[in-house]
Amino acid sequence: MNTTPSKTTDLSTTDTPADDPGKSTADAAVTEDPTVTAAPAEATDEAEDDDLESDEPDPFTEARHGVGAGATAVVSAALGVVALTGAWSGRVAAERETLMGQIQTAGGSSAAQQISEIYGDAWHTTALVNGVFAVLALLVGAFVLARPAFGTPATRPQPAWIRAVALAGIALGTLGVLISAGMYFDLFLSLPEAGTPAG
Numbered sequence: 001m002n003t004t005p006s007k008t009t010d011l012s013t014t015d016t017p018a019d020d021p022g023k024s025t026a027d028a029a030v031t032e033d034p035t036v037t038a039a040p041a042e043a044t045d046e047a048e049d050d051d052l053e054s055d056e057p058d059p060f061t062e063a064r065h066g067v068g069a070g071a072t073a074v075v076s077a078a079l080g081v082v083a084l085t086g087a088w089s090g091r092v093a094a095e096r097e098t099l100m101g102q103i104q105t106a107g108g109s110s111a112a113q114q115i116s117e118i119y120g121d122a123w124h125t126t127a128l129v130n131g132v133f134a135v136l137a138l139l140v141g142a143f144v145l146a147r148p149a150f151g152t153p154a155t156r157p158q159p160a161w162i163r164a165v166a167l168a169g170i171a172l173g174t175l176g177v178l179i180s181a182g183m184y185f186d187l188f189l190s191l192p193e194a195g196t197p198a199g
Contacts, residue, residue: 066159073144073165079137080172083130084179090129094122111194120191127183134176141169 101117109117144166148158182188 066162069144069147069158070162070165072140073162073169076137076141076144076169077165077172078169079133079140080169080176083134083137083176084172086126086130087133090126093129094126097121097125115192115194123191124184127180131177131180131184134173134180136173137169138173138177141166141173145170 098118098121101114101119101121104117105114145163179188
């Protein structure tokens with residue numbers, strides 16, 4: 001008669017959920033939220049990434065500046081070549097001066113005046129046009145070399161080939177200015193002189 005109550009008490013003690021360690025651990029794991037503690041760490045990582053991106057230079061902006069400087073340097077060198085070889089605009093201006101000289105001397109003039117009006121003015125006009133191209137080459141090349149010293153400083157130095165081409169433009173421009181000045185002031189070749197008529 002004493003065996004029945006003991007069985008009921010044993011069953012009640014073994015089936016109590018409060019004494020089950022596995023069930024209490026599972027309930028604690030379900031109630032915990034892992035995103036609550038991970039959220040501040042993710043936010044901090046994103047803020048650090050934004051700071052690093054803001055400190056890094058924009059490669060597209062630097063590429064645009066490099067392309068502009070390189071193109072300007074090439075233009076400087078091209079202007080220097082044109083100043084030495086002559087441009088079509090100089091030939092057109094010289095032909096115009098020749099035509100005007102022929103018109104002015106058509107009514108009769110001395111040989112010296114014909115030489116000055118037809119040949120001398122065209123020669124000087126060609127030298128003047130070439131000198132303008134030479135000055136432009138000199139100024140554009142100097143601008144390319146001096147540009148990094150002004151405005152917003154670049155994070156990277158100017159490429160060596162840009163400086164080399166700009167220096168070539170300056171050298172060609174300087175040489176063109178000297179040659180044009182010598183042509184304009186008849187330092188290299190003087191105008192032909194009219195011969196004295198036979199008496």
